[in-house]
Amino acid sequence: MTAASRVITGITFTTDEAKRIFEVEASDGAHLLDLATRLKAAGFDHCLSVTAEDLGDRLAVLWHISSYTNKELSGMNAQIRLIVSKSDNVEVPTLTGIWESANFLERETYEMFGVVFKGHPDMRRLLLPDDFTGKWPMRKDFPLKKTPWRVQK
Amino acid sequence: MAYEEGFSIEKNSVEGAKMSASQDRATTANLTYDELAGLKAERELVLLIGPAHPGSGHMKIKVWMDGDIIQRVDPDIGFVHRTTEKLSENRLYIKAIPIVERVMLPDTINANLAYVIALERLLGIEPTPRAQYLRTLTSEINRITSHLYGIGLYGIFLGSSTVYMWAFADREPLIDLLEEISGARITYSYIIPGGVRWDLPAGFKERAETVLQYMEARLKDYEKIWVKNPVVMDRTEGVGIVSKSDAIRLGITGPNLRASGVDYDTRRAKPYAAYPNLDFNVPTFSEGDCYARLLQRVEEIEQSIRIIRQVLKDIPDGRIISDDIYSKMNPLQKRMYEMKHRVMFPAYMASMRPAAGRSTASVEAGRGEIFFYLVSNGDKVPFRFRWVTPSFLNLPFFTHVMVGQHLADLPAIYGSSDYFPPEADR
Amino acid sequence: MGGGADGVAYFGNLEKVSKKAVSFLKKQGYVKSMINWGDKFSLWPVHLMTSCCGTEFAAASGPRFDLERLGFLPFGGPRQTNLIVIEGTTTLKMARSVRIVWEQMPAPKWVIAMGACAMDGGIFYDSYNTVPARDIVPVDIFLAGCPPRPEALARAVVMLQESIVKNRPPAADIQVTAAPATSGSKDVVEAVSK
Ligand code: SF4
Numbered sequence: 075m076t077a078a079s080r081v082i083t084g085i086t087f088t089t090d091e092a093k094r095i096f097e098v099e100a101s102d103g104a105h106l107l108d109l110a111t112r113l114k115a116a117g118f119d120h121c122l123s124v125t126a127e128d129l130g131d132r133l134a135v136l137w138h139i140s141s142y143t144n145k146e147l148s149g150m151n152a153q154i155r156l157i158v159s160k161s162d163n164v165e166v167p168t169l170t171g172i173w174e175s176a177n178f179l180e181r182e183t184y185e186m187f188g189v190v191f192k193g194h195p196d197m198r199r200l201l202l203p204d205d206f207t208g209k210w211p212m213r214k215d216f217p218l219k220k221t222p223w224r225v226q227k
Numbered sequence: 228m229a230y231e232e233g234f235s236i237e238k239n240s241v242e243g244a245k246m247s248a249s250q251d252r253a254t255t256a257n258l259t260y261d262e263l264a265g266l267k268a269e270r271e272l273v274l275l276i277g278p279a280h281p282g283s284g285h286m287k288i289k290v291w292m293d294g295d296i297i298q299r300v301d302p303d304i305g306f307v308h309r310t311t312e313k314l315s316e317n318r319l320y321i322k323a324i325p326i327v328e329r330v331m332l333p334d335t336i337n338a339n340l341a342y343v344i345a346l347e348r349l350l351g352i353e354p355t356p357r358a359q360y361l362r363t364l365t366s367e368i369n370r371i372t373s374h375l376y377g378i379g380l381y382g383i384f385l386g387s388s389t390v391y392m393w394a395f396a397d398r399e400p401l402i403d404l405l406e407e408i409s410g411a412r413i414t415y416s417y418i419i420p421g422g423v424r425w426d427l428p429a430g431f432k433e434r435a436e437t438v439l440q441y442m443e444a445r446l447k448d449y450e451k452i453w454v455k456n457p458v459v460m461d462r463t464e465g466v467g468i469v470s471k472s473d474a475i476r477l478g479i480t481g482p483n484l485r486a487s488g489v490d491y492d493t494r495r496a497k498p499y500a501a502y503p504n505l506d507f508n509v510p511t512f513s514e515g516d517c518y519a520r521l522l523q524r525v526e527e528i529e530q531s532i533r534i535i536r537q538v539l540k541d542i543p544d545g546r547i548i549s550d551d552i553y554s555k556m557n558p559l560q561k562r563m564y565e566m567k568h569r570v571m572f573p574a575y576m577a578s579m580r581p582a583a584g585r586s587t588a589s590v591e592a593g594r595g596e597i598f599f600y601l602v603s604n605g606d607k608v609p610f611r612f613r614w615v616t617p618s619f620l621n622l623p624f625f626t627h628v629m630v631g632q633h634l635a636d637l638p639a640i641y642g643s644s645d646y647f648p649p650e651a652d653r
Numbered sequence: 654m655g656g657g658a659d660g661v662a663y664f665g666n667l668e669k670v671s672k673k674a675v676s677f678l679k680k681q682g683y684v685k686s687m688i689n690w691g692d693k694f695s696l697w698p699v700h701l702m703t704s705c706c707g708t709e710f711a712a713a714s715g716p717r718f719d720l721e722r723l724g725f726l727p728f729g730g731p732r733q734t735n736l737i738v739i740e741g742t743t744t745l746k747m748a749r750s751v752r753i754v755w756e757q758m759p760a761p762k763w764v765i766a767m768g769a770c771a772m773d774g775g776i777f778y779d780s781y782n783t784v785p786a787r788d789i790v791p792v793d794i795f796l797a798g799c800p801p802r803p804e805a806l807a808r809a810v811v812m813l814q815e816s817i818v819k820n821r822p823p824a825a826d827i828q829v830t831a832a833p834a835t836s837g838s839k840d841v842v843e844a845v846s847k
Contacts, residue, residue: 093348093586094497120478122589122598123615138587138600142475142489148496151587151598175478178622179615186312201305201652202782203745211313211781218317218779278701278750285702285747306747307704310780317779325776332705332800376708379715395715412802413708649705 083116085109087152096152103167106156110137110172113152117144121169122151124179126187128214133160135189137169137176158189162209168194186212271298276637278306285648288625288637295634302625308652315612320346321419321576323612328414331616331650333376336362336369336405337592339418342614344499345588345599347420349581352551356501358422360542363501365405365417367531367538371442372401373593374482374524374531377645381521382453384642385462390453397445400438407431419570420579422548426568432539439532446528454525463517467628467640470515477623481595483644486523487515493591504541507534517643524645580607592617594645618651685820692735692761693814694724699734701754704741706768706800713803720803723810731757736813739786741800742770742777748784755790761823765809766792769799791824 080087080096087096100106123138137154141147158164168191170176180191181200188210191197199206210216277287287303311330315323324339331338340362347354354362375394382390402412407428409415417424453459469479474487484491492509494502510526512519546553548570555575556564563571581603588599595617602611624644629637678684702710713720714727728734731754743751755762764786769775771786772795786792793816796809 090584092351093584094589095585095587119475122478122596122620123600123613125600125611125613127602127611136600138598140589142484142491145496148491151497151589151600153587153600173478174476175620175623178619201308203305206745208781211310216313216781218313218781278747285704285707306744306750307742308744308746308782309704309742309777310782314777314780329705329776329799332708376711380711392716395712396717398712399715399717413800649707 082147083112085112085116094151096150098152098154100154100156103156106154106169107167107172109154110169113139113154114172117141117147118152119143119173121173121176121179124169124176124183126183126189126212128160128187128212129157130214131160132157133164133187133189134158135164135166135183135187137173139173162188164189165192166190167192170194186210188213274634285652286646288641290629290634290637292634297629297632297634297637300626300629302622304622304648305652307649309649311653312612312614316609319577319607320579320581320609321572323609324416324419325414327614328416329649330653331592331597331647332413333647334369334373334593334650335414336365336417337373337590338597338616339416340366340500341588341590341592341597341599343418343420344590345586345601346581348586348588349584349601349603350420350579351582352421352549354422355546355549356543357545358547358549359501360538361408361423361427361547362418363505364535364538364542365408365415365423366500367534368401368405370593371528371531372398372405374528374645375401377593378449378453378521378524381642381645384638385459387453387456387459390449393445393449393453397442400441404431404435404438407434419548419552419572419576421552422546422570424570426547427542435535435539439535442528442532446525449525454522459521460518462636462639463521463643466517466636467632467643468514468516469624469628471513473627474515477627478620479595479624480620481591481593481617482523482527483520483621483624484595485509485511486519488513493589493596497589499588499590501538505534505537507537517639520643520645578607580605594618594647594650595620614653616650616653618647619653621646622651686818689817689820693817696724696736696763696810696813697726697728697734698736698738698765699731699754699758700727700729701731701737701751703739703743703747703751704768704770706741706770709800709803710738710740710767710806713806718803718807720807720810723807723814725810731755732759734758735762736765737762737790738765738767738806739771739790739792741768742775742783743786743789744782745784748789751786752789763793763813763817763823764790765794765796765806765813767796767806767809768801769797771795772797775799787827791827793824 078089078091080089085098087098089096098109100109118139118141120140120142121137122140125136127134135156135158139152140150156166158166166189168180170180171193178200180194181198183189184191184197185199185202208216272292274290274292275287276290278285285306289301289303290297291299311326315326323342327338327342328335375398379391379394382388382394405415406412408425409417469487471488474484474489488511490509490511495509507530510523510530512523547568552573555573557573560571560573563569583603583605585602590597597617598615600613601609604610621644629640632640712718735758737755737758739751766772766786770777774783774785777783794809794813796805798805
């Protein structure tokens with residue numbers, strides 16, 4: 075892969091133009107908030123997706139952001155990545171204070187990956203039933219049903 | 228009225244039981260004004276709307292009300308959550324195409340296109356110019372059918388079944404066009420990595436032109452009976468206003484965003500397929516109310532017609548599948564391709580192993596921006612398959628815009644957002 | 654029986670006579686066939702969309718396929734309907750709504766399971782959030798396709814009409830493994846994991 079980079083307000087993005095990847099890594103929660111505040115000031119005005127990746131013993135939490143108003147930035151799907159160690163309830167700071175559009179997306183990430191966003195105004199389940207018993211369906215160790223159903227009638 | 232049937236007060240909800248109307252009258256009869264104001268918090272009524280269809284389809288909207296003014300809205304979604312992300316991470320790459328299509332059934336080409344673009348970026352394949360134009364063509368036809376679907380259902384929400392009948396009838400010629408190209412009525416699976424599956428059939432251009440002319444004539448009729456209808460205007464004008472700054476703050480997308488005056492279209496901002504070569508406008512409205520959202524869809528149909536005309540005029544000749552994929556076909560498949568201009572799947576499709584890497588893709592679907600994030604670790608199945616659909620991005624719309632409105636306006640607002648729950652729940 | 658002075662006819666004990674008349678008519682079998690005929694052309698499906706097959710359901714009610722000519726008129730309130738078309742996947746959340754709606758419908762009532770998902774899970778067969786329709790409500794007609802074309806839905810309705818005319822009773826209620834709201838969704842989860 076070509077390791078190019080692009081600098082926006084002093085923040086260096088690792089980029090791969092052909093694959094449309096513009097990534098910046100946050101080292102910890104405080105750095106994440108600092109990055110997000112600066113990127114918001116630079117013109118990234120909405121959040122496209124919040125998600126996580128199960129990396130085995132760690133989780134990478136990702137915020138994809140883009141811009142509606144700034145014509146230069148609106149072509150980018152920038153992503154902020156924060157790697158945390160995996161446990162039953164991972165805690166990371168919320169970015170809803172900065173991008174309100176992250177609200178439902180963070181709720182989804184919570185129920186799918188068990189990432190608790192500290193400071194989120196409404197950290198509840200969103201898609202699954204309230205009394206769903208399985209833990210964190212999008213993690214790699216969550217099983218799918220093995221046998222397909224058969225119609226018996 | 229049609230929407231009343233969708234409302235139900237759930238008996239076992241505590242808040243619902245508290246609020247029996249006769250009790251309320253008995254206790255408030257001898258109270259002073261101050262005491263009444265104190266009771267206001269208790270007077271809050273909670274309505275659970277849905278998931279029966281008229282009023283809200285496949286989703287429940289929990290509404291807190293004072294009188295008939297909506298105080299707070301909590302959309303309870305997930306009634307159609309079919310875990311596509313998890314399933315796609317356990318399927319071959321090519322098998323994710325039907326899955327993403329099923330989620331966005333009125334708008335399958337665009338879902339298919341978004342996924343395939345993300346996959347192509349991962350594989351490093353470029354589709355041929357003709358394939359790019361065919362993708363644009365089908366995507367625009369599908370956009371019209373998707374908007375007609377939205378307009379038709381909006382008719383139901385406003386209690387006008389005429390428009391529902393019209394829109395669903397006018398959707399059919401366009402569906403027939405797509406059926407002619409791809410062989411299926413709704414779930415086309417037309418776009419594959421490297422190109423598309425079928426070429427245009429003979430005489431397609433003329434038939435498409437007939438349909439487009441018919442559609443243009445019909446749009447004038449819609450204007451008379453629906454868009455300029457005083458009843459519709461009364462019910463939608465000034466209702467459910469989203470200001471420009473709110474739309475951006477909440478991350479609303481697609482026609483709903485443009486109806487609030489934000490000039491953003493993924494086809495312009497993050498160009499894909501043949502859109503950089505085409506000339507089209509991005510209509511916007513500054514009002515941001517339900518009426519603007521309705522007009523927005525009608526205008527976008529006009530633009531789509533314009534794009535389709537250009538595509539049919541400018542479409543270049545050549546292969547519909549890229550050389551990478553063509554070279555992987557066996558001789559029989561190659562002969563089939565030369566004879567019938569139809570792509571049979573080479574074995575490569577089932578054993579695709581993109582090199583480890585990540586890619587994103589954004590596509591403007593009928594309801595807004597689809598976002599894809601794919602991660603490969605060199606395996607046969609995606610390592611991470613993330614997608615966000617426009618309806619899901621439009622969800623904050625409800626919590627924001629319905630507050631302070633009358634309950635009777637809820638169907639008007641809900642319908643104007645063209646929210647499609649299976650799409651949001653994925 | 655006797656005649657009155659001012660042209661009034663007396664029929665004796667009206668209750669007895671009407672009971673006799675009812676039992677007489679029942680023996681004849683016309684009434685049953687008349688009721689069946691009535692049911693046949695008033696299959697009103699409840700307007701409950703469960704999944705993406707709903708788009709084809711909508712198209713089927715539209716002017717091109719026009720299922721209303723078969724007496725198939727989607728209606729909002731479950732109390733006025735006698736048919737429920739399960740349009741595809743039922744998820745854990747939706748399963749409860751489907752069961753509640755089905756229980757609210759007056760008998761006799763029929764169920765069409767539309768689409769591969771409602772039959773057997775379709776392409777979502779191994780998902781952790783779906784329940785087969787036959788575990789929620791008794792199904793009369795299974796309709797294959799993904800999504801079935803509107804013509805196929807029309808065919809399913811015609812088949813249902815034929816079975817009504819042949820006096821076949823609606824499918825008997827099942828032991829619910831996917832439970833209604835009152836008993837919570839734990840049972841649903843168990844049904845899925847079993
Ligand atoms: S059968 Fe196909 S179209 Fe119908 S609900 Fe299932 S996936 Fe959707």
